[in-house]
Amino acid sequence: MFCNQCEQTAKGTGCTVVGICGKSEDVAALQDLLTFAIQGLSLVAVEGRKVGVIDNKIDRFVAESIFACLTNVDFDPKRFQKWINETVQYRDDLKKRVEAAGGKVESDADALTFAPALELKNLYAQGKALDLMQSLDDNEDLRSLKQITVYGLRGLAAYADHAAILGREDESVYAFIYETMADFTRKGQSLETLVGTALKCGEVNVKAMELLDAGNTGTYGHPVPTEVPLGHKAGKAILITGHDLRDLELLLKQTEGKGITVYTHGEMLPCHGYPELKKYPHFYGHFGTAWQNQQKEFPTFPGAILFTTNCIQKPKPEYKDRVFTTGLVGWPDQVHIEDDKDFTPVIEKALSMPGFTEDEDKGSVMSGFAHNAVLGIADKVIAGVKGGDIRHFFLVGGCDGARPGRNYYTELVEKIPQDCIVLTLACGKFRFFDKKLGDINGIPRLLDIGQCNDTHSAIKIALALSKAFDCSVNDLPLSIILSWYEQKAVVILLSLFSLGIKDIRLGPTLPAFISPNVLDVLVENFACKPISTADEDLKTILG
Template sequence: MFCNQCEQTAKGIGCDKIGVCGKQPDVAVLQDLLTYAIQGLSLVAHEGRKVGVKDNKIDHFTAEAIFSCLTNVDFDPARFEALIDKTVELRDGLKEKVKAAGGNVSFDSDAATFTPAGSFDGKIKQGEDLDFINSLDDNEDLRSLKEISLYGLRGLAAYTDHAAILGQQDDLVYDYMHETMAKLTRKDLGLEELVGTALKCGEVNIKAMELLDAGNTGTYGHPTPTEVPLGHKAGKAILISGHDLRDLELLLKQTEGKGINIYTHGEMLPCHGYPELKKYDHFYGHFGSAWQNQHKEFPEFPGAILFTTNCIQKPRDNYAANVFTTGLVGWPGLVHIGADKDFTPVINRALELPGFTSDEDKGSVLAGFGRNAVLGVADKVIEAVKSKDIRHFFLVGGCDGAKPGRNYYTEFVEKVPQDCVVLTLACGKFRFFDKKLGDIGGIPRLLDVGQCNDSYSAIQIAAALANAFDCTVNDLPLSMVLSWYEQKAVVILLSLLHLGIKDIRLGPSLPAFITPNVLNVLVENFNIMPIAETPQEDLDAILAA
């Protein structure tokens, strides 16, 4: 196996024995083989679009299949084996329709005619022989750019799938997805065109995030500032982690009147701000802190645990019996809730477990500062900047992870001067989300914009402030200090670069799949830079500018 798509990758180069995330070699090669099969499907789908042949079910399946290869989503080899077979079945059926419509069905790439082996071991051998990453291009710089687009596509597919679940889709997104998966089979593309393809991924992702934002806010209302308890109260309990708002809604509905309190973990924290979710009386609080502490936290939770979207890491034996998954998430041996979304197994397990036997107050945190909430007090923010009560804004957010060095972000926020405001989003905030930073004229100094899925809100806030001050985003007293871990962070970064945003600080380490020459392109065009050795160095440099 070889995998270098996440920040944790072994030795800063790539995992070749077993994934640092826990991914086994058989899963890694099956993900490669699935990606290759999707390229074949996309070759046909892209040609089909030229002769008016489209299939929305195939488009959404493609997004789901690409998404399933994102770090920490699905590690069940049996499911990947089925996805590979399904991809080729769909490809061949679509090929007949495209041919009947007069379209081209002859391609240079073998991906278009790939036939999966009939056995599990046969597919493993095919994946090993493929050596997918190295097969992308012989030139390491061109291969690096193709990887950027591929990993960006995995993040884009995640947002696209989230939006589709809530009824929000756009052919523009699927068009790009198929076109780019097909393009990555070509060996005649130069550096300039591949840079453009990567930035286009960022542009299309803005549309996908807009669709997701419309799905979330259109279904559940715009988030409002909400105090979220960090303690617990006596009673049976279910902990829900991940990103999927619809799964949370269905769980809340199915647990009404059953004496079970619902707690969030990780990126589900911002859900407490949505009016249509927080109306449920048994939707209580947030349990747990940072990503890296999950295996310490989960055995302490005396109820059932439901993972949506991201499973993070394989549950350990001492609490695995209490863990359930939904959507694309899967580990061998865990109970998976199917498409019918019947959470009865989760509910029954929660009723069997002891739950919390007493109340405990651990304080609270403030969530729910989506774009409507922030822009609703934009006049106060603008006046505070003009009066110099607010000197600078810092967007400190992104992914969390277990690799050393992420305490930088905790220290950074702690050292931010009292006349500055910190906006945050995504799971990176769990390094500092419970810090009490106070306020400036009634404006909280720590504003939680939401999940990584809510990056559209952060972009809209920055754009609105730039418009109010009649300047570009780069001219605002705003600095972005981002942490990354997986592929949603990659595509968000591409979105920011597409928008021309410069001077982004990225850490705790730079992607292993970016070669020195490609990094130079990013530095020369966007002045992207690694975080400094200490937060104070970066703060001094930013505030002195």
């Protein structure tokens, strides 16, 4: 096994025995094998587009399958076996259709003729022998750039899948995925070409995030600033975590009138700001934070727990019997809610649990400051900057994790001066989301933009401010400090690079899959740099 796709990879170089995330060597092998099989299907799909053979069912399947390989999504070997077999079946069927339409699929890539073993144990062996990431290229720097893009594609596929669930798709997104996966069956591309491919991945992801934003706001309305309780009410309870708004909507509909209160966890917090979700009276508050405390929090929650795409962390055995999964999330021997989205098992478990015995007030936090809300007070923000009341903006966001060093983000936010505003998004905010930072002329100093899925909001806000001040984003009094963990963060960084945004600070450690020479390219072209200490970074930024 070798896996270095997340920030917490063993010894900062790569997991070789078992994943820090809990992924087994066997599942890692199957993920590599699925990626390899998708490369073969992509070779066919690229040729298919040349002769007008396009199949949206296959497009959706490929996005979901690539998404399933993202860190902490699925750990169930049987599901990967199913996806691998389906990929090969789609490849062979599509090839016949392409050839019937006059197309030619000509490649000597092994992925085009790969035949999966019938038994799981033999599939494991195939995946381990493949050693996919190391085989992408013999040159360390070219391999590094390919890894960056492959991991970026996993984040891109996640956003594309989230958007497609809400009816928003763009054929060009799927076309780019196929073209890149097919191209990476070859070796020897130039450094410049692969840098361009990585930036293109970021550019296409901007489109995918735009589609997702349109899907979320078009379905559930634009988020509005909302006070979200951190306590709980007496009664039966269900906790929903992950990212999927549609699953939350369906859960709220199915629990109406059943005496169950639905609470959010982690990245589901911003859902309280959407008008079409907050209208449900039994949708109450937020319980817990995110990655670093999850295993402590879940055992204390006296109800059922639902993981949506994508998840955070595999549950411990002592509370596994009341944890359910849906979407792409899966673990062996776990109750999974299938595509019919019938949450009856979750509801029945919640009704059988004691629930909360009394009300408890633990204060509240504000959420719902997406682009529509922030741009609605743009005149106040601009006046504050021009009047000298607002000195600087800090975008402090990204992924959370358990590795030491992430307290930097808490310390940074606590030390940011009173005349500065903090924008935040994604689960990294749970290091400081409940800090009471006050306001500047009625504008809260801490503005929660939303999930990592809402990065488009941050981009839209930055672009609007640059237009208002008649300058580039890089000339704004804005600093971007990101924490990363998995592949959504990788593709978000590529998206920012594709927009020409520079001087981004990244931490708590740099990706292990970036070679020294590739890092030099990023530093030279985008002034990307690692975080240092809160005091040193603030001194450098503010002078």
